[in-house]
Amino acid sequence: MPIWFEVVAMMLVAYAVGLLIGWSIWGRAPSTEISEEDEQ
Amino acid sequence: MNTLVAEYWIWLVVALIIGLIVAWYVFHASRKTNVTGTSRDVLDDGADRAERNRALIDSAPAATRDPAPNAAAEPETIVPVAAPTGLGGTGAAVAAAADEAEYTHAKEADTPAETERTATTTTETVSSGVPSDDANELTRLKGVGPKLALRLNELGITSIAQIAEWDDVDIDRIDPELGRFQGRIRRDAWVEQARLLTSGETGAYQDKFGRLD
Numbered sequence: 001m002p003i004w005f006e007v008v009a010m011m012l013v014a015y016a017v018g019l020l021i022g023w024s025i026w027g028r029a030p031s032t033e034i035s036e037e038d039e040q
Numbered sequence: 041m042n043t044l045v046a047e048y049w050i051w052l053v054v055a056l057i058i059g060l061i062v063a064w065y066v067f068h069a070s071r072k073t074n075v076t077g078t079s080r081d082v083l084d085d086g087a088d089r090a091e092r093n094r095a096l097i098d099s100a101p102a103a104t105r106d107p108a109p110n111a112a113a114e115p116e117t118i119v120p121v122a123a124p125t126g127l128g129g130t131g132a133a134v135a136a137a138a139d140e141a142e143y144t145h146a147k148e149a150d151t152p153a154e155t156e157r158t159a160t161t162t163t164e165t166v167s168s169g170v171p172s173d174d175a176n177e178l179t180r181l182k183g184v185g186p187k188l189a190l191r192l193n194e195l196g197i198t199s200i201a202q203i204a205e206w207d208d209v210d211i212d213r214i215d216p217e218l219g220r221f222q223g224r225i226r227r228d229a230w231v232e233q234a235r236l237l238t239s240g241e242t243g244a245y246q247d248k249f250g251r252l253d
Contacts (some may be wrong), residue, residue: 002174006041007048018059027067 178203180237182249183228189219204234 045052088100177200178189197203206214211225218224223229229249236245237252246252 003044003093003174004046007051010044010048011051013063014052014055015059016055018061019063021056021058023067025067026064 180252181228181230181233183224184230188218188224191218191221200234201238203230203236206231206234 178184215222216226242252
């Protein structure tokens with residue numbers, strides 16, 4: 001298995017981990033606070 | 041593997057950061073409903089339960105439909121169908137006719153003879169036992185509809201002759217009692233109308249106030 005293939009695979013895994021962390025932070029519980037500025 | 045990570049860790053961190061940035065953009069920045077701010081509503085989920093219930097109780101009631109009147113219940117206030125002047129009183133006449141039709145329909149099972157009652161019989165009774173003729177007489181005045189006539193009946197005014205005898209003191213006494221009709225006495229010149237009608241000067245009346253129905 002060429003080394004570049006392993007590096008790309010590990011980068012993809014790291015990318016997926018980043019997505020997972022981001023989803024857990026911003027994607028799970030939307031805020032219930034409503035922007036009054038936007039409604040005006 | 042460990043040597044690869046040790047050698048290319050910077051690329052892994054870059055990939056991780058790119059993943060975080062993409063996730064932030066997808067899950068947070070690009071949302072149509074970008075919600076920010078600090079104000080809260082009592083109806084929000086998680087709001088204090090007592091506060092939320094209080095707000096629901098205090099809110100305006102949903103539209104409700106009055107139950108169909110029946111013979112056992114107290115006499116329903118039925119707006120008498122006065123001879124409508126122009127379009128005045130048409131709405132009340134339609135409402136009274138609808139009530140009567142519903143009343144007739146409700147009693148149909150018990151007394152089939154009741155089905156012969158029609159909407160035209162709504163002039164038979166009005167609330168508080170006030171004869172409808174009195175109300176009808178008052179509605180001859182331009183600007184006085186069935187509801188206003190009923191209100192006047194409640195105040196003891198049942199004939200045009202009484203209105204013809206009013207002076208400013210009487211007007212000032214009666215006017216505040218008319219609620220949302222306040223000011224109509226002078227605006228529509230009830231006293232002048234009544235005087236012309238009671239004196240039989242229909243010609244002068246019609247010249248000034250329009251056709252007499």
